[in-house]
Amino acid sequence: MDSRISSASVAQQPIAMRAPSTVASNTAPVELKIPKAEIKVDTETLKKNLEVAINHINEMMRDGGRNLSFAIDPSRKGQPVVIVRKEDTGEVIRQIP
Numbered sequence: 001m002d003s004r005i006s007s008a009s010v011a012q013q014p015i016a017m018r019a020p021s022t023v024a025s026n027t028a029p030v031e032l033k034i035p036k037a038e039i040k041v042d043t044e045t046l047k048k049n050l051e052v053a054i055n056h057i058n059e060m061m062r063d064g065g066r067n068l069s070f071a072i073d074p075s076r077k078g079q080p081v082v083i084v085r086k087e088d089t090g091e092v093i094r095q096i097p
Contacts, residue, residue: 047072050080068093 054070061068067088073081073095082096 047080050082054082 050072054072057070060066061070067086069085069087071083071085073083079097083092084094084096085092
């Protein structure tokens with residue numbers, strides 16, 4: 001075991017002074033063909049789950065004395081939009097997304 005400390009170790013040399021590492025590449029670039037996964041979404045199930053979650057949140061807001069209500073915007077077709085309102089005034093506080 002060598003216990004001497006060298007001031008010119010590889011780790012201390014500037015990058016420009018190190019010998020360049022060259023790797024010979026005789027192979028052509030390989031293009032991987034990965035098939036795209038088909039994502040199937042059951043929108044009815046998602047909508048039902050969202051309605052259950054909104055009902056649960058509304059119960060928690062009532063029990064906690066919060067003055068908020070959550071609902072799905074019926075005018076938006078496609079992606080559901082959740083509306084957060086003040087219960088007493090009906091003012092829209094937030095729309096998600």
